[in-house]
Amino acid sequence: MFKKILIANRGEIAVRVIRACRELGITSVAVYSDVDRASLHVRKADEAYHIGPPAAAESYLNFAKILGVAKQSGADAIHPGYGFLSENAKFAQACADAGVKFIGPTAASMEMMGSKTRARQAMEKAGVPFVPGTSKGLESVGQAEQVAAKIGYPVMLKAAAGGGGKGMRLVHTPGELKAALEAAQSEAERAFGDREVYIEKAIRNPRHIEMQVLADEYGNTVYLGERECSIQRRHQKVLEESPSSIVDPDMRQRMGEVAVRVARAAGYTNAGTVEFLVDQEKNFYFLEMNTRLQVEHPVTELITGLDLVHLQIRIAAGDKLPFRQEGVRIRGHAIECRIYAEDPDNNYFPSPGKITLLLSPSGPGIRRDSGMYEGWTVPVDYDPLLAKLIGYGTDRAQAISRLTRALHEYFVGGIKTNISLFRRILTDADFQAGKVDTGYLDRLLKSKLPEVRGEDAEIAAIAAGIFAMLDPASTAASNGDAVAKPGNGTVRTGWKSAARAEALS
Amino acid sequence: MLYEVTIDGKNYRLDLQRVEVGWRCRLDGHEIQVDAVLTRRDVLSILVGGKAYEIKRERTATDTHLWVGSTRYLTDLRDPRSLRGRKGAGADEMGPRKLLAPMPGKVVRVLVSEEQKVEAGQSILVVEAMKMQNEIKSPKKGIVQKIVAAQGANVNAGDVLAIVE
Numbered sequence: 001m002f003k004k005i006l007i008a009n010r011g012e013i014a015v016r017v018i019r020a021c022r023e024l025g026i027t028s029v030a031v032y033s034d035v036d037r038a039s040l041h042v043r044k045a046d047e048a049y050h051i052g053p054p055a056a057a058e059s060y061l062n063f064a065k066i067l068g069v070a071k072q073s074g075a076d077a078i079h080p081g082y083g084f085l086s087e088n089a090k091f092a093q094a095c096a097d098a099g100v101k102f103i104g105p106t107a108a109s110m111e112m113m114g115s116k117t118r119a120r121q122a123m124e125k126a127g128v129p130f131v132p133g134t135s136k137g138l139e140s141v142g143q144a145e146q147v148a149a150k151i152g153y154p155v156m157l158k159a160a161a162g163g164g165g166k167g168m169r170l171v172h173t174p175g176e177l178k179a180a181l182e183a184a185q186s187e188a189e190r191a192f193g194d195r196e197v198y199i200e201k202a203i204r205n206p207r208h209i210e211m212q213v214l215a216d217e218y219g220n221t222v223y224l225g226e227r228e229c230s231i232q233r234r235h236q237k238v239l240e241e242s243p244s245s246i247v248d249p250d251m252r253q254r255m256g257e258v259a260v261r262v263a264r265a266a267g268y269t270n271a272g273t274v275e276f277l278v279d280q281e282k283n284f285y286f287l288e289m290n291t292r293l294q295v296e297h298p299v300t301e302l303i304t305g306l307d308l309v310h311l312q313i314r315i316a317a318g319d320k321l322p323f324r325q326e327g328v329r330i331r332g333h334a335i336e337c338r339i340y341a342e343d344p345d346n347n348y349f350p351s352p353g354k355i356t357l358l359l360s361p362s363g364p365g366i367r368r369d370s371g372m373y374e375g376w377t378v379p380v381d382y383d384p385l386l387a388k389l390i391g392y393g394t395d396r397a398q399a400i401s402r403l404t405r406a407l408h409e410y411f412v413g414g415i416k417t418n419i420s421l422f423r424r425i426l427t428d429a430d431f432q433a434g435k436v437d438t439g440y441l442d443r444l445l446k447s448k449l450p451e452v453r454g455e456d457a458e459i460a461a462i463a464a465g466i467f468a469m470l471d472p473a474s475t476a477a478s479n480g481d482a483v484a485k486p487g488n489g490t491v492r493t494g495w496k497s498a499a500r501a502e503a504l505s
Numbered sequence: 506m507l508y509e510v511t512i513d514g515k516n517y518r519l520d521l522q523r524v525e526v527g528w529r530c531r532l533d534g535h536e537i538q539v540d541a542v543l544t545r546r547d548v549l550s551i552l553v554g555g556k557a558y559e560i561k562r563e564r565t566a567t568d569t570h571l572w573v574g575s576t577r578y579l580t581d582l583r584d585p586r587s588l589r590g591r592k593g594a595g596a597d598e599m600g601p602r603k604l605l606a607p608m609p610g611k612v613v614r615v616l617v618s619e620e621q622k623v624e625a626g627q628s629i630l631v632v633e634a635m636k637m638q639n640e641i642k643s644p645k646k647g648i649v650q651k652i653v654a655a656q657g658a659n660v661n662a663g664d665v666l667a668i669v670e
Contacts, residue, residue, distance in 0.1 A: 346639065349639060350634075351608070352608065353565070353608070353662070356547070356563065356564070357546075357547050357548070357561060357562075357563065359548070359561070380608075380609070380634075408574070408575055411561050411572065413547065413561060413562075413563035413572075414563060414564075414565065415565075420575075423575070452576060454512075454513055454576055454578055456558065456573040456574070456576060456578075457512045457513060457515060457578060458517070458532055458537075459551060459553065459558050459560070459573050460512045460560070460571045460573050460578040460580060461510040461512050461517040461519055461532060462519065462521075462530055462532060462537065462539055462541075462551065462553075463541075463549055463551055463558075463560040463562075463571055463573070464508070464510045464512070464519070464571060464580050464582045465506065465508045465510065465519045465521040465530075465582065466521065466528065466539075466541045466543075466549060466551070467543075467547075467549060467560075467562050467571075468506075468508065468582055468584075469506060469521060469523070470541075470543045470549075471543050471546060471547065471549075471562075
């Protein structure tokens with residue numbers, strides 16, 4: 001078993017992996033950039049090393065620096081978390097070359113699944129069902145027109161190296177195809193340095209359902225249930241749940257067996273996720289494979305009773321999977337909300353800044369994986385995911401009621417968060433009926449916001465006076481980082497310089 | 506203590522007095538029995554007629570909100586006896602109002618000119634940060650007294666961008 005693991009990440013996932021290390025008696029090593037010196041993952045780790053300025057390329061994405069810390073600290077393994085270097089085949093190889101175990105799949109598996117066209121080709125060979133289209137990049141507009149005519153409109157143009165909705169174009173008519181192809185190719189070039197674009201039949205109102213797989217280094221591969229991830233805003237997942245309302249045990253088994261076949265075809269080891277698009281007739285099609293632990297792994301952990309990070313570490317350390325497929329049981333229902341520092345009233349504009357007040361929920365069926373704390377300043381330099389709030393219950397209705405109750409208790413003051421979005425989703429009739437697809441959230445957000453009648457305005461007025469008498473403060477000065485200019489009352493809250501000052505202290 | 510309070514644009518007159526048991530409170534003339542305890546900085550527990558309320562106070566660079574349960578109210582409190590009133594964020598509604606930058610960014614467009622008449626909610630300028638554009642709106646109907654931040658200027662959170670009187 002490893003003695004020391006370096007967590008090449010930050011925020012809530014770094015905290016989560018550090019916790020697993022502590023539980024397994026393994027020393028944890030954190031890395032941090034200038035703006036992350038005061039962050040929660042540094043506080044919770046056994047050791048911590050500075051790796052550079054905020055820009056990811058000079059810190060969390062920098063091979064030399066990360067491997068330098070591994071050497072300096074004597075870490076014998078690296079857990080990459082998600083994002084950053086987690087799906088970087090070159091980094092996985094660099095770890096192997098440096099004699100440090102990368103906790104995840106091999107560079108070869110990542111390479112095969114990293115290109116969507118290469119993945120499709122491999123899946124074709126393995127007899128895995130996938131969305132009709134091309135498995136190779138489009139070579140000309142003419143070819144695109146031919147294929148599109150064959151598979152039928154609407155079609156989706158997608159970047160082979162892509163993700164997060166970039167380099168994607170939905171095309172409804174032959175007339176739009178040429179312009180859409182050119183736009184997708186240049187966007188892909190700009191975002192990924194690779195203009196390869198392929199084509200797929202666009203499925204009407206598909207669901208995005210993914211299957212968790214786990215494989216040890218001896219060929220034992222299992223599936224651990226599916227996750228319903230259709231609730232997305234601009235192709236980014238926002239709320240996930242397990243199991244999916246439309247997947248019965250038979251469908252789960254069929255999808256699971258296909259997912260295992262996909263993993264085997266890729267020579268896959270450790271934790272991974274096979275993504276499917278599911279149409280309205282419940283036909284499922286391979287979309288892609290994510291060769292890492294995912295953000296939404298907690299919902300799978302709750303319904304299977306398994307700790308995926310413990311298992312990742314054990315598998316990487318050479319242990320055999322301690323159970324077989326027959327030993328995997330699905331029980332209850334879990335729903336996760338991704339709490340972001342974003343302003344829902346202003347097009348989800350990122351809302352970094354200092355968290356002046358934090359009241360966190362807990363109680364029955366509530367799990368909270370958080371990277372924030374009261375008094376912390378959310379940096380502007382990274383993805384603004386603050387925490388994941390998960391509700392678990394015996395059934396979906398109970399999971400919903402617990403999560404709704406917990407969201408009611410959750411208060412993050414000083415910055416804007418998307419917490420109100422989840423209240424809206426969880427009280428929505430279609431969501432409660434399980435009627436979701438990848439277009440669901442866009443439709444909900446377009447619909448009129450229910451009128452929130454402020455019935456307690458009088459209470460607020462009274463409270464305003466009582467606060468002034470019991471807990472007076474001169475505007476934002478009590479935040480601790482404001483510099484009040486005498487005379488004109490302007491308050492400069494320079495949170496960025498405060499964060500830097502904190503980082504250097 | 507006498508206060509003028511504005512909650513989501515509606516004005517109230519509040520008269521608050523500490524008494525032996527709780528508070529004596531008169532809101533727009535009518536008496537309300539209030540029991541209030543500050544449980545920690547910025548969190549108040551209020552009991553009125555047996556109903557319990559958890560109130561959170563939140564102050565940002567530009568304004569103050571009170572949350573009663575999960576409902577948010579824009580709040581402004583003024584002590585009418587004070588000669589200058591409160592300046593800075595949430596200043597006297599009757600006087601000049603400063604528009605502050607809510608976050609660090611760059612002023613990419615100035616939409617009005619000095620001495621121009623503006624409505625409450627009208628966009629005054631556009632600040633760009635993290636590749637997204639944020640319209641800064643006038644908090645009141647009035648006249649643009651001064652445009653402090655020029656087009657192209659980099660601003661920090663809390664910087665004065667313009668003044669509307």
